[in-house]
Amino acid sequence: MTRLGIIADDFTGATDIASFLVQNGLSTIQFNGVPSQHDALTAQAIVISLKSRSCPAQQAVAQSLDALRWLQEQGCDRFYFKYCSTFDSTEQGNIGPVTDALLAALGETQTVISPALPVNGRTVYLGHLFVGEQLLSDSGMRHHPVTPMTDSNLLRLMERQAGGKAGLIAAPLLDQGAQAVRDRLSQLKEQGVNYVVLDTLHEQHLLTQGEALREMRLVTGGSGLAIGLARQWAAADSDRAAAENAGRPQGARAVVISGSCSQMTNLQVSAYRQQAPSHEVEVTRCLDNPDAYARELCDWVAGHSDQPLAPLLYATADAQQLQAIQRDYGAQRSSEAVEQLFAAVTRELKARGWQRFIVAGGETSGVVAQSLGVTAFHIGPTISAGVPWVRDIHQPLSLTLKSGNFGDEHFFRRAQTEFAYD
Numbered sequence: 255m256t257r258l259g260i261i262a263d264d265f266t267g268a269t270d271i272a273s274f275l276v277q278n279g280l281s282t283i284q285f286n287g288v289p290s291q292h293d294a295l296t297a298q299a300i301v302i303s304l305k306s307r308s309c310p311a312q313q314a315v316a317q318s319l320d321a322l323r324w325l326q327e328q329g330c331d332r333f334y335f336k337y338c339s340t341f342d343s344t345e346q347g348n349i350g351p352v353t354d355a356l357l358a359a360l361g362e363t364q365t366v367i368s369p370a371l372p373v374n375g376r377t378v379y380l381g382h383l384f385v386g387e388q389l390l391s392d393s394g395m396r397h398h399p400v401t402p403m404t405d406s407n408l409l410r411l412m413e414r415q416a417g418g419k420a421g422l423i424a425a426p427l428l429d430q431g432a433q434a435v436r437d438r439l440s441q442l443k444e445q446g447v448n449y450v451v452l453d454t455l456h457e458q459h460l461l462t463q464g465e466a467l468r469e470m471r472l473v474t475g476g477s478g479l480a481i482g483l484a485r486q487w488a489a490a491d492s493d494r495a496a497a498e499n500a501g502r503p504q505g506a507r508a509v510v511i512s513g514s515c516s517q518m519t520n521l522q523v524s525a526y527r528q529q530a531p532s533h534e535v536e537v538t539r540c541l542d543n544p545d546a547y548a549r550e551l552c553d554w555v556a557g558h559s560d561q562p563l564a565p566l567l568y569a570t571a572d573a574q575q576l577q578a579i580q581r582d583y584g585a586q587r588s589s590e591a592v593e594q595l596f597a598a599v600t601r602e603l604k605a606r607g608w609q610r611f612i613v614a615g616g617e618t619s620g621v622v623a624q625s626l627g628v629t630a631f632h633i634g635p636t637i638s639a640g641v642p643w644v645r646d647i648h649q650p651l652s653l654t655l656k657s658g659n660f661g662d663e664h665f666f667r668r669a670q671t672e673f674a675y676d
């Protein structure tokens with residue numbers, strides 16, 4: 255049996271790919287960080303979520319190599335470095351150094367770069383990444399608080415971040431099918447091309463990529479390529495419903511935590527504020543006396559939990575508000591203060607009996623999952639493409655970890671009303 259090991263650079267990204275693997279027939283288990291102990295694993299795919307997207311590059315490399323070693327020990331023989339479908343990376347860039355380190359550790363010289371996820375509007379054309387109808391660099395991602403993206407050319411981004419050479423397989427060649435792609439990969443390898451950017455206009459291109467890359471030891475990309483690869487490896491009798499059942503949501507009390515400033519999350523927060531109790535988090539108070547402020551916010555949540563929809567705490571700000579906050583307090587200082595506040599709030603709510611956490615934002619999800627002590631979970635039913643419910647293996651907790659950009663306007667409500675809870 256081929257066992258796939260996935261190294262994801264953030265938590266929402268990890269649940270995103272895990273969800274597509276399960277939906278396409280691979281039994282999957284997800285760990286937050288490299289586990290120190292675990293039971294014998296039977297899953298066909300193992301996802302490790304790191305928090306390595308925006309930390310210093312050396313740390314990202316060390317964490318990723320650790321994860322690779324552990325996955326190899328579990329019998330994985332194919333590897334997938336999962337980053338964001340919007341190629342989120344810092345100025346120096348972690349995607350390049352991590353890709354180089356993984357290639358070297360595996361003794362390989364070539365991989366692919368495939369961030370596309372057409373179902374969520376991420377496509378690649380002639381090596382340029384699009385978000386809906388806009389180039390990445392014209393999209394809301396140019397204002398991201400931690401990883402602003404101001405270039406859309408994946409070849410240029412990759413060569414700037416990594417040590418090797420980038421090349422392209424464009425859409426017309428993908429249209430010719432998997433064998434044509436394999437042949438072109440070999441030619442590019444002979445020419446010394448290390449990172450082959452793959453155009454993707456629609457899901458068929460992902461299926462072709464899956465077929466062409468079946469034997470490649472390391473692939474890199476968003477979650478879309480996982481659709482193609484999972485279809486290659488899924489057993490004919492795989493039972494998707496049974497796999498999802500293990501992750502069905504549970505728990506009595508719910509809270510919504512939003513720490514993403516993406517355009518989509520701004521829309522979702524505005525819509526939910528019309529329907530449910532909501533409270534804005536003040537950044538100054540996160541900086542002044544975070545512990546007292548966290549307790550105060552938990553009291554507010556407790557006092558507003560008798561409504562049909564769960565209370566919402568949000569730091570979500572639009573581009574203009576965010577710019578003002580970052581100017582006053584510094585980008586890193588303010589974002590860390592908000593993350594620490596949410597960590598303290600969710601820790602306290604768990605202690606007070608909260609069991610369902612609906613979280614928006616990748617970094618935010620990382621700190622929340624860590625503060626709740628969630629180390630491994632089953633992947634449950636999908637709420638929106640790339641966002642499943644997940645269920646802790648060891649504790650009675652359910653979470654949904656939403657990428658800032660994902661979901662529709664009514665995501666927060668639908669996460670609650672469209673599912674039955676144990």
Ligand SMILES: Nc1ncnc2c1ncn2[C@@H]1O[C@H](COP(=O)(O)OP(=O)(O)O)[C@@H](O)[C@H]1O
Pocket residue numbers: 398399400513514515516519537569570571576579580588589590592593614615616617618619656657658659
């Ligand atoms: N009002 C705010 N002021 C400053 N930083 C903020 C604010 N709200 C959220 N942040 C920070 O912005 C970052 C958003 O990143 P993340 O949670 O990954 O969301 P996304 O999924 O949209 O990328 C987090 O570090 C969060 O703490």
Ligand SMILES: O=C(O)[C@@H](O)C(=O)COP(=O)(O)O
Pocket residue numbers: 264266267268270271337338339340342476477615616617640656657658659
């Ligand atoms: O690939 C994606 O777009 C997501 O899986 C992802 O990585 C989410 O990151 P955030 O937008 O930071 O939540």
